[in-house]
Amino acid sequence: MITIIIRAVIIYLVVLLLFRIMGKRQLGQMQPFELVLTLIIADLATIPMAEVAVPVLHGIVPLFTLVILHFVLTFFTRLSTTFSSILSGKPVIVVNPKGIDYQAMKKLNITVDDILESMRGLGYFSLEQVEYAIMETNGKLSVMPKAEESAVVNKTIDAKVEPNVIPINLVSEGKLMKKNLPVAKVDENFVLDFVKQKTGKSKLKDVLVMTIDKNGQVFLQLKQGEKQIFENVRSR
């Protein structure tokens, strides 16, 4: 049993490392060759884990081979659009201004229900709302709505807005995010003093979350409490 435990740990760490190297694409965003690779990796990893007679190297060697192959294929897909289209296919327009393209639908082996389901997922409940719908190579549907169905954005109505700023996390579940302090141009004392002043708590362990943005707006919430927002907090 100890052998199986050690093997499981080794294989887990190797597979984890390989997925870190391969990038952060999620299942729904995978190209066909990436999905195939993931399925094979999952299967290969279990063989030496469960079978004590099989050396761990028999699992690791094909895993390494597949990851190298993956990078070689990715390299060539970047290099050549023809190769990319052979490997991953091409995006296909399934809905156009004339309606659903039945031939394209047959080619992709999908049904009208599949298209409608994907459209609903994107917030379009009627075919009348859609100008174009494109089935991407990763199997996701992209929708271009009709002009009258497009969302109104600030640019459309010439509204003057301040640029968005990303809040910086200072405290998360009682832990001080020390790396973020220089980015936010504050120090530990500022955070401690602010929390004590606004909540009466002298320790950060009571804080659920505290963020600050570049406009000086602070969002603070204790583990036992409601959110509080403070405007124009001056950082040092």
Add this chain to the structure above:
Amino acid sequence: MKIFSKIMLVLMFLFLIAISVTEDLVVTNSLKQAKTDCLYIEALSEGKEDVREMDISLAVDDLEEHWKNNESGMCYLVNHKNIQEIGTEISKLKVYQMENELSEFYASLEAIKAYSESYLHFMGASLHNVF
């Protein structure tokens, strides 16, 4: 691509080359040695009515010792079940030699040679093995 990924890819590639070369050397040498030891025992025992003689006994001990030394290295590279049979046959061979069971002794010797040859054949890189 990040520098970390590039380094890891190069390391993985080198690892694959190293492991392939090591496997080829270790497995081929181990199996060839087992076969050579068997041929030597066969030559020593040829035409003899009694295989309990000292020189045959020493040769069988050598075969066993060589195999034990090589087996540990092979376990990292080869499915243990594939090499288990050779170890079992060597143990049997030793008993048959001590008991002077001639037909079983020669049968075991042949089995070890056959296993070594067959593993040598299917462990190498060839078109037959790939497909």
